[in-house]
Amino acid sequence: MRKEMFQHEISVLRDTFRRLIRRHAKTNITKLITKTHPADMAVLYRFFTDMEQKTLFDLMMDTEQVSEFLTELDEPIILNLIGDEPPEKIAKLFQKLGVNDQADILALFSDEKTQSVLDLLNAEKQEEVEEIMSYPVDSAASIMTTDIFTLHQNTVAYEAIKELQKQEKSEMVFYLYITDDDNRLTGVISLRDLVTTPPETSLVNIMTKNVVSVRPETDQEEVAKIVARYNYLAVPVVDMDDSMLGIVTVDDVVDVIREEATEDFLQMAGAGKDREILLKSSWENVKSRLPWLFASWVGGVLAAFIIGKFEHMLETTVALAAFIPVIIGMGGNVGTQSSTIVVRGMATGRVEAGGELKLVYKELRVGLILGVLYGMLLGVFTLLPFIEAPASLGIIVGLSICSSMLIASFVGTVVPLVLQKIDVDPAIATGPFVTTSIDILGVTLYFLIASVVSGVV
Amino acid sequence: MRKEMFQHEISVLRDTFRRLIRRHAKTNITKLITKTHPADMAVLYRFFTDMEQKTLFDLMMDTEQVSEFLTELDEPIILNLIGDEPPEKIAKLFQKLGVNDQADILALFSDEKTQSVLDLLNAEKQEEVEEIMSYPVDSAASIMTTDIFTLHQNTVAYEAIKELQKQEKSEMVFYLYITDDDNRLTGVISLRDLVTTPPETSLVNIMTKNVVSVRPETDQEEVAKIVARYNYLAVPVVDMDDSMLGIVTVDDVVDVIREEATEDFLQMAGAGKDREILLKSSWENVKSRLPWLFASWVGGVLAAFIIGKFEHMLETTVALAAFIPVIIGMGGNVGTQSSTIVVRGMATGRVEAGGELKLVYKELRVGLILGVLYGMLLGVFTLLPFIEAPASLGIIVGLSICSSMLIASFVGTVVPLVLQKIDVDPAIATGPFVTTSIDILGVTLYFLIASVVSGVV
Numbered sequence: 001m002r003k004e005m006f007q008h009e010i011s012v013l014r015d016t017f018r019r020l021i022r023r024h025a026k027t028n029i030t031k032l033i034t035k036t037h038p039a040d041m042a043v044l045y046r047f048f049t050d051m052e053q054k055t056l057f058d059l060m061m062d063t064e065q066v067s068e069f070l071t072e073l074d075e076p077i078i079l080n081l082i083g084d085e086p087p088e089k090i091a092k093l094f095q096k097l098g099v100n101d102q103a104d105i106l107a108l109f110s111d112e113k114t115q116s117v118l119d120l121l122n123a124e125k126q127e128e129v130e131e132i133m134s135y136p137v138d139s140a141a142s143i144m145t146t147d148i149f150t151l152h153q154n155t156v157a158y159e160a161i162k163e164l165q166k167q168e169k170s171e172m173v174f175y176l177y178i179t180d181d182d183n184r185l186t187g188v189i190s191l192r193d194l195v196t197t198p199p200e201t202s203l204v205n206i207m208t209k210n211v212v213s214v215r216p217e218t219d220q221e222e223v224a225k226i227v228a229r230y231n232y233l234a235v236p237v238v239d240m241d242d243s244m245l246g247i248v249t250v251d252d253v254v255d256v257i258r259e260e261a262t263e264d265f266l267q268m269a270g271a272g273k274d275r276e277i278l279l280k281s282s283w284e285n286v287k288s289r290l291p292w293l294f295a296s297w298v299g300g301v302l303a304a305f306i307i308g309k310f311e312h313m314l315e316t317t318v319a320l321a322a323f324i325p326v327i328i329g330m331g332g333n334v335g336t337q338s339s340t341i342v343v344r345g346m347a348t349g350r351v352e353a354g355g356e357l358k359l360v361y362k363e364l365r366v367g368l369i370l371g372v373l374y375g376m377l378l379g380v381f382t383l384l385p386f387i388e389a390p391a392s393l394g395i396i397v398g399l400s401i402c403s404s405m406l407i408a409s410f411v412g413t414v415v416p417l418v419l420q421k422i423d424v425d426p427a428i429a430t431g432p433f434v435t436t437s438i439d440i441l442g443v444t445l446y447f448l449i450a451s452v453v454s455g456v457v
Numbered sequence: 458m459r460k461e462m463f464q465h466e467i468s469v470l471r472d473t474f475r476r477l478i479r480r481h482a483k484t485n486i487t488k489l490i491t492k493t494h495p496a497d498m499a500v501l502y503r504f505f506t507d508m509e510q511k512t513l514f515d516l517m518m519d520t521e522q523v524s525e526f527l528t529e530l531d532e533p534i535i536l537n538l539i540g541d542e543p544p545e546k547i548a549k550l551f552q553k554l555g556v557n558d559q560a561d562i563l564a565l566f567s568d569e570k571t572q573s574v575l576d577l578l579n580a581e582k583q584e585e586v587e588e589i590m591s592y593p594v595d596s597a598a599s600i601m602t603t604d605i606f607t608l609h610q611n612t613v614a615y616e617a618i619k620e621l622q623k624q625e626k627s628e629m630v631f632y633l634y635i636t637d638d639d640n641r642l643t644g645v646i647s648l649r650d651l652v653t654t655p656p657e658t659s660l661v662n663i664m665t666k667n668v669v670s671v672r673p674e675t676d677q678e679e680v681a682k683i684v685a686r687y688n689y690l691a692v693p694v695v696d697m698d699d700s701m702l703g704i705v706t707v708d709d710v711v712d713v714i715r716e717e718a719t720e721d722f723l724q725m726a727g728a729g730k731d732r733e734i735l736l737k738s739s740w741e742n743v744k745s746r747l748p749w750l751f752a753s754w755v756g757g758v759l760a761a762f763i764i765g766k767f768e769h770m771l772e773t774t775v776a777l778a779a780f781i782p783v784i785i786g787m788g789g790n791v792g793t794q795s796s797t798i799v800v801r802g803m804a805t806g807r808v809e810a811g812g813e814l815k816l817v818y819k820e821l822r823v824g825l826i827l828g829v830l831y832g833m834l835l836g837v838f839t840l841l842p843f844i845e846a847p848a849s850l851g852i853i854v855g856l857s858i859c860s861s862m863l864i865a866s867f868v869g870t871v872v873p874l875v876l877q878k879i880d881v882d883p884a885i886a887t888g889p890f891v892t893t894s895i896d897i898l899g900v901t902l903y904f905l906i907a908s909v910v911s912g913v914v
Contacts, residue, residue: 039686043806050709072686074807122872165653174648174690191631191648196622215711228715229496229529231708233631233690250707251688254714258685261718268722270790278802282822289794289827296790297831300783301838307779314775321771321778322764325896328782332789333727333753337746344719345735350531365739370746374754381758400896409787417487422535435790439782 007227013040014047021055034054038065042072046279048081055362057081062091063401070105076279085171087113099125099146100246103132140223141216144237144246148178151203153186158199163182164191168434174233176246178207184242213238216245220256225349226252256343264347265428268340292432299436303328303443310447313454317390322380323397326441330374331404335434338363338412343426360413367409368402375402396453400446407445408438463635470497471504478512487516495522495809499529503736514538526564533736536565544570548577556582556603557703560589590728597680598673600713601694607634608660610643615656619646631690634701635664641699642668670695673702675712682806684710724884725797727752749889756893760785760857760900767904770911773846775906780839780854785899787831788861792891795820795869800883803873817870823868825859832859853910857903863897864902 013036020029031040033056041060045053061064069079082090082105094117106114118126128146135141149167151160160176176194178187187207195205213236214223227235227250234247263273269279270292277285295310307324309316324332342359345351351359379398387401412434416426469491477486490498490513502510517523527535539547539562551559551574563571563586575583587604592598606624610618617633633651635644636661644664654663670693671680684707690880720730727749728734734742736902764771764781771777799816804809808816836855869891873883 037687040686043686045809047812048806079611148545159654164649180766191652192621195618195648195652228711229500230494231496231711233707250711251685254685254688254707254711257711257714258718258805261715261722262805265718265722265725265797265801271794271798277798278807282819282826285819286826286830289791289823290830291755292794293787293790293831297784297834300780300786301835303782303786304779307782311775311779314771314778318768318771318775318778319765321775321781322761322768323757324778324781325760325764325785325900326754328786329753329757329760329789329892330750331768332786333750334746336726337728337749341728341734344722346564348715348719350503350735355504359735362739362742366742366746368692369739370750373743374750375746377754378758381638396575418746435786439786443782 010040010043010047010065014044017044017048017056018052022051026059027354029056030063033060033432034063034065038068038347039072039238041065041069042074045073045077053077053081061093064096065157067098070097071101074276074279075108076276078105083109087120090117094121094125099128099414100132100142100144102129103142106133107137123327135216138220138246139216140214140218140220140237141245143220143223143252144216144248145252148244148308149238150179150185150244151181153178153202153204153207155203156199157201157203157206159192159196160189162192162201174202175247177236177247178203178213179244180243185213185236185238185244187211189238202379211236213242214248215239220248221250224253224256224260228257229349238357247433253385260347264343264427267425268343268431273428295432295436296439299439303439306440306443306447310451313331313447313450317393317450317454319390319393320396321391323378324443324446326378327397327400327404327446330401330441331408331438331442334367334370334405335408335412335438335451336431337432338367338409339416340436341414342413344428346420351417356417360410360417363409365404367406370409371402371405373407375399390454396446396450399453400442400449403445403449404438404442407441408434411441459774467500467504468495470880471501474501474513475509478509483516486513487520490517491520491522491555495525495559496896497527498526499531502530502534510534510538518550521553523550523803524558527554528558531733531736532565533733539663540566544573544577547574551578551582556585557589557599557601559586560599563590592673595677596673597671597675597677597694597705598702600677600680600709600738601673604635605693605701605704607636607642607701610635610637610659610661610664612660613656614651614654614658614660614663617646617660618652632704633660634668634693634704635660636701641696642670642693642695642701644668647695650660657717668693670699672696673703677705680705681710681713685714686806695810717804719746721791721800721884724882725800725888727888730885752889752893753896756896760896763897763900763904766874767908770904770907774850774907776850777853777904779830779851780835780857780901781900783835783860784854784857784903786898787858788865788899791824791827791862792865792869792895795824796864796873796887796891799870799873800887803877803883808874809837810871813874817867817874820866820870821863824863827861831862832856836883847911848908853903856910857884857906860902861899861905864898865891868898869892894905 017032020032053306060069082093089412106117116130121129132141150161174191175186176189176191177190180186188211189207190205193206212226212230214226216237216239223235232250234249236247237245239417259275262275266277267273270289272288274280274288277288342351375398378401379394382394382397415433416430419426419429474486474489477489488910505513517526538551563574575586578586589598608620631648633646633648634642634645637643644666645668646660646664650663669683669687671683673694673696682693689707691706693704694702696702716732719732723734724730727746729745731737732744799808832855835858836851839851839854872890873887876883876886
């Protein structure tokens, strides 16, 4: 009985492959490749050198596993592995791959290279691949499997089972899709219902008629939501005439959900949206991380400018400077909490139209409670004799923390809601916008409160 | 042909239910309930008032849909709905639910209430529920389905199909699990292979023998990784004797992946780990968000203390205060980028043992490049005549930004790596630890650099 593949086993396997490569033991390597799950091979590849990757891949080219291996492999590694190979070799490799996997790989190449590979495919394959490539990235079409098989609704159960026995290629046959005379999708039958039905029954009598389907251009995130909500194993993709183009299977949906979560994570932290950032060079890292830092730089510079305007106040009360970090820090953190809760709530369907005002109101209440608590806590702290400070400093700092936290929870909640309304992905822009504006608003409020209180007290 | 359920349809459905409830049109409500997918009902429930929820639930209690509905419903709503019902009513409801769903619901109740419900179940059910409740929360046992059916390996194909026809209850029969004389799991057959095999073949001859299985106590995140990596539809859960206890199906894995991502999001933002935080009261929000803010408060107070130590410097060069926000802000943001990349990389298996040093080295390089760029940019900016400043301010600020960004990328990378080594969930502690330490380190460095440069220049 094979147990899960643990971290430890991955290391052992990696070392074994390395040893065999050093000894040029080709037969043993091929044997080990066929015994290793392609998904595990894909994980191992993250730890091999370029040379090791190429050596193993040349041996893998002739195995049946190469197709599943490439589906599981990280994109930068695919590019590294076959990006420089001549079109002929890639066209040969494509014979082992599904149309969708071919389209995915071509999407990594330059237009010129893509064309030269396409030219080498036969006319029918070429057309299929080009059709898939014509749909937007991250659409249902880009993740669907086109190797499907449908049956006419007048087929009887035992004929359907016979048909099934002829299909070798179709992936994940657990549902049978049923069509009418016009080739329109009219129903679906689970394999289980088919098996447990009398052999002479017409499929039309046992099929489920309300089939939930998606269009090829539907966003993959939307497809994932449907599959997750209704616990489907697959969802059919149909064109405008309700004719079936393919299916999106749950294993691809699992990948989409993880990938979308990773993208959201990176975007919220202002680190771009490249899921494979860990595999990219330092320069590419710098390039994807630079823009958000620029937003934050602008915020910081504006804050410096505002503080400069209050120079005279700082001259009389130097102690004011000491509390700048805590005021913008606490504001920034409350704002990040609020925006994370809202952005994630949108992604999981928990923030939906109609509840926005209630949500803003609740976040304001939370911001106020937290602001009052920490305002008092910090106000008391300023009374400690660690810095030369006027008696009013406690009131200034306490009020500032309180109001900056209140405003931050408002900004953190409203920004993603507004972004969604105007059709900008809330995950992309929320992070930079919220922290930058809180930096600026925080210091402005602080020094305004300081001038008012100093004038009054 | 039914298309996806869009936001708009949810609103229409909600309004229809509301209208029917106001008119007390019970028959129509029941009709609409049976026509609505239980998963959609669960989404609708997020928008109903307490009264509406109760009214609809009383009518739903008698439908077949109540079981799937409760599985899909958010926990706080379940508690709100049946938390105050007498044990007898809950025991009656339990007759419609699977053992696992019963255990999930009981986990929401007080020990006392749980016991009084358990007392009302028959001895066999009671034992089953108690067994599941004895495993850790978030383990394979807590998400497995126990309604499984196994076949002896000497069964022949046509008998297996007959057996299958008798099974009404078993969920998701797409794999048949095969056992030997000692009831040990020895193989698995897909329904498709069973259907396409000659009727007299023994299952032992067509089954796949290397079954990947998990233990009841395996963490659900680990189970999700296995299902996602190998594209399984289900994974069997076996005890120490390899005897099958249940299966974890891919639809539950999809939920686990989304839930774990949500928890990581909230934890990274220091907003607790309660996935249902949007449904909780303001006070509960305050309680789960307070602790991280306290960490940040401590950081801010220490920063204030450190700045206090440099009071004399601020007195001579007030302009130093103006750049405090940008220095800690840029450091904090680079640190957040690094830690998010690393924490997410760990969650998706992209950071694995052996690559740590290379990772730290790369992040340091990225931090240095970004630091030099923004250091120069800010150094030049200080030359603008918006504040009275000595000529050396540009050098001080530029050097400080550069070193604070370098250190922040180091801290952001190392903290999650160390936390994982000592078995603390990196998502929980990374956020607070990184931002707090960068606040403190940032201002310390800034003023140290300022004293050195002022002394030298």
